[in-house]
Ligand code: SF4
């Protein structure tokens with residue numbers, strides 16, 4: 001285990017070097033009066049199809065990404081942010097308000113406000129500005145649901161009381177990137193920096209508030225796992241979350257610039273997920289009682305900066321895949337996914353067979369070391 005720890009640190013150091021080089025070269029001349037982006041996505045609310053709005057605030061950046069640990073392996077949000085430097089006063093409020101005034105919310109009952117990190121972290125966005133934003137939303141009767149995101153360490157009674165009181169006639173979802181219920185996998189394959197117990201404590205706290213719900217992000221096709229292992233990890237995680245979380249969003253990994261995932265992908269050491277993996281997960285679960293215990297969403301598309309590559313199948317059937325995901329997200333009709341078919345499914349099954357015979361017997365620690373060796377060899 002000592003050997004692994006030192007090797008893992010070398011991988012992280014390598015990752016951080018990549019981050020630092022990119023950081024020096026990046027143009028950070030952002031306007032802090034304008035949101036980084038806003039999009040309209042399909043959604044589902046109280047049994048009906050809806051359109052929801054996502055605001056990507058131009059932000060200070062995730063504090064976890066700013067540490068020497070470099071943040072989560074798949075996450076490139078950092079590069080659309082001020083990388084830890086404080087923003088001028090009222091920037092968050094001003095950018096929110098100018099974007100908010102562009103929309104007629106009678107068409108959009110749900111708003112997601114993302115800050116490329118934890119919106120409940122006072123170091124990332126001043127609390128006072130967050131509460132000013134929420135007070136604007138409070139006065140809008142068309143908005144019924146608000147989605148915020150945070151790591152567990154910033155969720156506490158004080159902030160939950162405030163949110164619950166300000167938005168007392170709306171439902172608030174707090175999205176937490178748990179990614180997997182397996183602590184070892186979360187540490188080795190994501191570099192998340194918190195454990196399942198930390199998450200559970202905060203979910204229990206959230207349960208005290210009738211207008212606040214837990215939304216849990218679960219990653220699909222983690223680094224270093226085979227397709228089969230990833231399917232089993234997601235299913236086990238969903239079982240472990242049953243009765244705890246109100247909503248689960250499956251997040252197939254996308255290729256985001258300047259991340260360890262991108263580095264491994266470009267060196268042919270990681271294959272991004274095929275759409276078929278979602279079909280396999282749903283085929284395993286759709287008839288079970290488990291699915292009645294939470295609302296399930298399929299995410300993985302809502303990021304800024306926009307990833308280079310998303311979950312996909314082949315050029316012939318990608319449109320059908322994305323349409324099916326949209327239909328599922330706005331109707332919860334699982335058949336949209338289960339009836340997908342294409343010749344490329346056979347390649348996916350073949351890949352599973354090959355991985356099961358060549359990779360699955362190799363311990364996770366060894367797979368990580370093998371990737372490290374590859375980079376050390378390459379840099380000689
Ligand atoms: S996934 Fe979330 S916690 Fe991890 S680095 Fe990105 S913003 Fe930070």
Ligand SMILES: [Zn+2]
Pocket residue numbers: 313314315316317318342343344345
């Ligand atoms: Zn296809």
